[in-house]
Amino acid sequence: MRLKTRRNTPVWLIAVLPILSILVAFIFGAFFIIWAGESPITAYIALINGALGSSFAITESLTRAIPLIFTGLAAAVAFRAKFWNIGAEGQLYCGAMAATLVGTGMIDLPSIIMIPVLFIAGALAGCLILLLPVFLKTHMKVDEVVTTLLLNFIILLFVNMLLEGPWKDPMAMGWPQAARIIDNGVLPTIVAKSRLHFGIIIALVMSIIMWAILRFTVWGYEIRAVGYNQQASTFYGISINKSVLMVALFSGGLAGMAGVSEVTGLKGYLTLTLSPGFGYTGIAVAMLAQLHPIGVIVSAIFLASIYVGADAMSRTVDIPNYIADILVAISLLSVLVGSMLARFRIVWGK
Amino acid sequence: MKKLQFSKICKNFGAVVANDNISLSLGEGEILSLLGENGAGKTTLMNILFGHYISDKGFIEVEGKRLTPGSTKASLDAGIGMVHQHFTLAENLTVLENIILGTEPLSRLWSKKKLAYKKLEALSKRFGLLINPDAKVADLTVGEKQRVEIIKALYRDASILILDEPTAVLTPQETIQLFKVLKEMVNAGLSIMFISHKLNEILEISDRIVVLRHGKLVGEVATKKANKELLAEMMVGHKVTRPAYEKLEIGKAVVELNNVCLNASDGTVGLSNINLKIHEKEIIGLAGVSGNGQFGVASILQGLTHPSSGEFKLFGQSLIKYDPRYLTKSGVARIPEDRSKEGVIGEMALWENFLGEELRSKAKSGFIIDKKKAVNNAEKLIQEYDIRCEGAFASTRLLSGGNIQKLILARSLSNNPRFIIANKPARGLDEGAISFVQHQIINAKTKGAGVLLISEDLDEIFELSDRIAVIFDGKLQGPFDASSLTINQVGLMMSGEMKEGSFNEA
Numbered sequence: 097m098r099l100k101t102r103r104n105t106p107v108w109l110i111a112v113l114p115i116l117s118i119l120v121a122f123i124f125g126a127f128f129i130i131w132a133g134e135s136p137i138t139a140y141i142a143l144i145n146g147a148l149g150s151s152f153a154i155t156e157s158l159t160r161a162i163p164l165i166f167t168g169l170a171a172a173v174a175f176r177a178k179f180w181n182i183g184a185e186g187q188l189y190c191g192a193m194a195a196t197l198v199g200t201g202m203i204d205l206p207s208i209i210m211i212p213v214l215f216i217a218g219a220l221a222g223c224l225i226l227l228l229p230v231f232l233k234t235h236m237k238v239d240e241v242v243t244t245l246l247l248n249f250i251i252l253l254f255v256n257m258l259l260e261g262p263w264k265d266p267m268a269m270g271w272p273q274a275a276r277i278i279d280n281g282v283l284p285t286i287v288a289k290s291r292l293h294f295g296i297i298i299a300l301v302m303s304i305i306m307w308a309i310l311r312f313t314v315w316g317y318e319i320r321a322v323g324y325n326q327q328a329s330t331f332y333g334i335s336i337n338k339s340v341l342m343v344a345l346f347s348g349g350l351a352g353m354a355g356v357s358e359v360t361g362l363k364g365y366l367t368l369t370l371s372p373g374f375g376y377t378g379i380a381v382a383m384l385a386q387l388h389p390i391g392v393i394v395s396a397i398f399l400a401s402i403y404v405g406a407d408a409m410s411r412t413v414d415i416p417n418y419i420a421d422i423l424v425a426i427s428l429l430s431v432l433v434g435s436m437l438a439r440f441r442i443v444w445g446k
Numbered sequence: 447m448k449k450l451q452f453s454k455i456c457k458n459f460g461a462v463v464a465n466d467n468i469s470l471s472l473g474e475g476e477i478l479s480l481l482g483e484n485g486a487g488k489t490t491l492m493n494i495l496f497g498h499y500i501s502d503k504g505f506i507e508v509e510g511k512r513l514t515p516g517s518t519k520a521s522l523d524a525g526i527g528m529v530h531q532h533f534t535l536a537e538n539l540t541v542l543e544n545i546i547l548g549t550e551p552l553s554r555l556w557s558k559k560k561l562a563y564k565k566l567e568a569l570s571k572r573f574g575l576l577i578n579p580d581a582k583v584a585d586l587t588v589g590e591k592q593r594v595e596i597i598k599a600l601y602r603d604a605s606i607l608i609l610d611e612p613t614a615v616l617t618p619q620e621t622i623q624l625f626k627v628l629k630e631m632v633n634a635g636l637s638i639m640f641i642s643h644k645l646n647e648i649l650e651i652s653d654r655i656v657v658l659r660h661g662k663l664v665g666e667v668a669t670k671k672a673n674k675e676l677l678a679e680m681m682v683g684h685k686v687t688r689p690a691y692e693k694l695e696i697g698k699a700v701v702e703l704n705n706v707c708l709n710a711s712d713g714t715v716g717l718s719n720i721n722l723k724i725h726e727k728e729i730i731g732l733a734g735v736s737g738n739g740q741f742g743v744a745s746i747l748q749g750l751t752h753p754s755s756g757e758f759k760l761f762g763q764s765l766i767k768y769d770p771r772y773l774t775k776s777g778v779a780r781i782p783e784d785r786s787k788e789g790v791i792g793e794m795a796l797w798e799n800f801l802g803e804e805l806r807s808k809a810k811s812g813f814i815i816d817k818k819k820a821v822n823n824a825e826k827l828i829q830e831y832d833i834r835c836e837g838a839f840a841s842t843r844l845l846s847g848g849n850i851q852k853l854i855l856a857r858s859l860s861n862n863p864r865f866i867i868a869n870k871p872a873r874g875l876d877e878g879a880i881s882f883v884q885h886q887i888i889n890a891k892t893k894g895a896g897v898l899l900i901s902e903d904l905d906e907i908f909e910l911s912d913r914i915a916v917i918f919d920g921k922l923q924g925p926f927d928a929s930s931l932t933i934n935q936v937g938l939m940m941s942g943e944m945k946e947g948s949f950n951e952a
Contacts, residue, residue, distance in 0.1 A: 314806055315813075317798065317801075317815060321791055324792070328788050328790060331748070331780070332803055333749070334805075
């Protein structure tokens with residue numbers, strides 16, 4: 097058995113691939129549900145109902161998708177250039193901290209200015225914290241996987257320190273949370289009686305912007321070129337270090353915006369439960385989307401629906417909600433296997 | 447009895463016929479040359495011999511016994527040894543360790559080094575393959591590494607030796623040395639199959655020549671009755687004309703390197719006090735064994751690195767800060783050494799690679815890529831340079847080496863450059879493509895460009911160059927007038943001998 101490179105991959109295959117992967121995930125997931133002693137059909141119906149069964153369910157899924165779109169974009173743009181930013185979780189909290197710093201009374205401006213200011217502050221914070229790993233990579237060849245990953249823990253502990261200390265809101269009955277964002281900084285909800293907020297619009301716009309940059313501009317060309325082949329990129333006169341820096345700024349900025357969106361749109365204040373690993377799930381979102389910015393929207397909504405649906409399922413059927421993690425993990429693995437099969441054909445025999 | 451006999455070997459890969467009914471034999475004590483362009487089926491045939499592939503039809507016999515198809519072990523046991531073009535040695539082990547690697551059963555806890563020593567010594571003496579068994583492979587020269595590969599095959603009692611492009615990495619002197627050894631071996635009764643596309647060498651070393659083309663055996667001649675023109679024609683299928691050399695009145699200097707030095711780094715040789723002047727309408731050939739500073743010279747002239755000291759003057763202007771984009775814009779055509787890894791980005795479309803060097807200068811307001819214009823330009827050049835592909839949107843990795851080189855030439859030469867830095871532009875290409883590349887370079891010279899041609903192929907250097915310089919260990923000798931030099935003299939300079947006194951410096 098060996099692999100043969102396909103001369104060209106049909107477009108329909110690329111489109112069908114994620115859907116097939118998801119089906120595979122549900123089939124494998126069924127075994128675990130049976131193992132847990134329930135009927136997969138009942139469980140999946142409960143899951144789908146919980147994710148998409150009512151307008152409230154749909155708004156919940158979309159709300160959950162917002163931070164995933166941001167972190168998914170952050171991973172997608174970085175991975176395009178083979179800059180392995182695993183630190184979106186930390187950068188998200190940096191964005192949230194910046195929003196809290198600026199948005200809890202430091203300045204008070206009309207919403208139309210205040211909200212952009214908060215997003216810019218958050219994006220900057222996400223960028224800034226990534227400069228350290230970038231510098232270590234470009235000047236000392238330190239692997240960014242390690243540095244960005246470890247920074248997550250440092251940042252999380254720092255947030256913890258702030259929330260237990262100087263930033264602790266005395267009005268929060270002892271809960272470790274920061275003061276509320278002032279009214280002008282809060283994102284409006286866009287569907288009545290739901291939690292779905294304006295962040296979704298910003299996320300969609302950012303996806304389109306990133307898609308346009310990657311597809312139509314010199315930057316996009318350089319990002320892709322550096323990701324594919326550094327030697328040829330250098331020959332073309334593309335500075336690898338500058339490209340890595342640029343990618344890092346995009347990536348860190350987008351992850352920072354995820355934090356701003358959660359603080360100003362959903363929670364209203366900074367807590368340590370702000371993100372149940374959105375930064376890490378963003379990697380799955382990006383991979384499932386094959387690093388395509390528009391694909392990120394679809395895959396973020398899909399993953400969010402699974403998580404929201406699984407929560408609902410665990411309430412109605414007696415199955416733990418981490419079946420969602422299993423489903424996401426399997427669909428990710430199948431996408432990886434599938435994208436390999438899209439590039440190579442398996443040939444049996446010699 | 448024939449030592450080795452291929453009988454009616456057929457092998458298809460999908461619709462591609464790699465080997466079509468090939469029958470050939472190798473006699474005892476014979477050197478047989480296997481000649482053919484890239485893709486003619488030489489490699490497939492050897493892979494079948496070594497059990498990497500199984501032929502669809504036909505069989506192989508060694509000394510009259512059928513060879514088990516698809517088994518590398520069977521081939522080794524039958525006494526077939528292979529010396530690959532790219533060495534398969536462990537750099538951090540010694541010569542002896544490399545040679546016994548894989549010959550001893552895993553179940554034994556210690557290796558019988560003493561016995562190995564003796565056997566190795568006997569082999570070295572018998573064939574004149576001198577080597578220090580305790581030297582680390584990493585410290586050996588290329589020629590010595592090849593010797594280790596040959597000894598490795600002999601150590602396993604090979605009686606049939608296959609050499610795949612063995613001279614590609616050697617100096618002329620090392621080649622002569624190798625040929626001596628090969629003659630010794632056939633005298634001792636070994637049989638050798640010599641795969642190459644260098645016609646001169648084939649004519650020199652072999653007893654018989656077999657030519658493959660498009661998977662078919664198209665000819666078989668005794669070397670005595672063969673000549674270069676005949677072989678080239680058999681290989682390509684039609685007459686091949688190498689461009690005729692023509693001396694032109696040289697113009698102004700396009701490039702001047704004055705006392706250029708480069709610090710050694712990352713295992714590459716540095717440069718010490720390089721002085722070189724290249725004029726319009728001349729080709730300077732830079733000869734040398736790979737790894738003697740060509741990389742540094744090419745890197746500086748291609749804008750990838752800056753001299754650590756000294757002056758680089760382009761078109762009369764001293765350059766201080768420059769990069770590849772600046773050079774391209776000022777009229778420098780750059781042909782990189784590794785065409786498929788450095789010259790193009792395989793995953794990108796052809797039109798994107800055509801744009802590569804001029805990405806920023808051709809973008810609308812320096813930022814938005816003008817795709818329509820770029821695609822039109824790509825389509826025009828694909829036509830003009832006859833690049834075989836599935837169009838401007840096809841993925842570049844699907845192109846053959848020759849077509850990738852055409853893409854690179856089209857990209858750089860269509861802008862009417864005034865200086866061309868060509869790093870091994872014809873290496874690994876087949877006759878048709880080589881002739882195309884050389885014609886293009888000569889044409890550019892006629893149009894007024896100055897050319898620096900870096901090459902290891904001395905035939906090529908002598909065919910094209912007006913003047914020849916030789917680089918060894920980061921130091922340059924020459925350039926000398928090409929007509930005042932012999933291949934032998936250049937070969938000596940390539941191995942470090944200073945011959946300056948005996949020439950008139952041009």
